[in-house]
Amino acid sequence: MFTRKVRVLITVCLAVLGITGAACAETLPKYIFLFIGDGMGSTHVRAAECYFKDAQIQRGLAAEKIAGLTLLTLPMRGRATTFAKDSVVTDSAASATAFSSGYKTDNGVLNIDPKTGRKFDVMSQFVKRHGMRVGIISSAAPNHATPAAFYAHVEDRDMYPEIAMQLAASGLLDYVGGPTMLDVADTAAKATDAKAREAALKNGYTIVEDRQCFDALKPGAQRIWVRSDMPMVIDGKHEIPLAEHVGKAIELLAGPEGFFMMVEGAAIDWASHTNDGAALVQEVLEFDRAIARAIEFYRTRPDEVLIVVTADHECGGLSLDEGRLNAPGMSKILEGQKKSRNTSAEMFEKFEKGKISFDAALPQMKAFFGIQNLSDEEQAECRKIFNEGGNEQGEHSYGDERRISLFWSRLVSARAGIIWGCLDHTAAPVPVYAVGAQAARFAGGSDNALIGRYIRDIISERKK
């Protein structure tokens, strides 16, 4: 009676209704996590997963004991577009604005309509209006674009002092975790931070700056601002890792009001801007450990928790050479590079100052990046770049720009199957993973602004 097309259409509709029906029947979550891997495309996740598994194999773990990334165990999968209002390739400011407000804006802008000047209702305002508590955690300074988008309004993301003062003046944030405030110039950062710190204290924030005070924090404390250094994981352990921030924020904020918590793995983007695969995999793992902490909480109350993991954009145009990526021992190649590409700057400065020749410098470069065997072509290329010198810079700079350090970080990455295409963000859609109450809403094709709106829908429906 029905044509084939109509039958297919009915089947699809029923399937969609089935999913939606199941979602509506579920309870509405009281605790909502939004994890943002800055710059994290699906290839970044896969690279980290292959590294993580191979590292366990290399340590001699039995096959049945080998674990994968926690985020890949989340059952709901989707893909989100990330475009800004004025560009198909977004920056973190425009994308985080979309998550926070549900609206698109131009690159560089935080929560303001670029045409009309209208200020958007940001996520922390919305959440507080609905009687819930707010946590903002990032491995970047809280006045950096992504965390800032959840509470601040500025025309330009580089207005760091203004953003810092908006945080200090805000009564919306119950837990802030991350490094101290930054500024355009490192020399200005100290003053910007000191001013915001003083204003925050006056506004009733409890400021926590050491491990002891952090451990002593107990539920009931209000406006907590935990400040601790968070260098790239490859360069040194964090005094308070991202996962511990998440654990502490859960402990402090969980209660009858419920909470919204944004957690950003910021340095995934910085490792990608510098095409540093060895640094990248460690950052994705750090981010994944933070997700695992939220999953532990979810397991104790699955009907009350929603966890959404996604990214603000892709960075580095990353593609994978699956043969090399899956070759036993690939983790050893990445671990051979002991520090981030950025920290190699010190070594190259010494070469430049001492006018060291390529042949004298080569053993040190090999030792730093952990590669002993260069092919004749590779060595010739390395010699040429070393002697020519110069920089290669993307649109945003997040560290060393030397062509020679880029040659090495790309070489280490490529040997492990991690192939960098560029130094900038791309328009590639980002992965979405979700688990918990209402997680089905985040499956399938989506967009960063839609994800922000779905979270708002859930909060409004719960508080009706």
Ligand SMILES: [Zn+2]
């Ligand atoms: Zn970036």
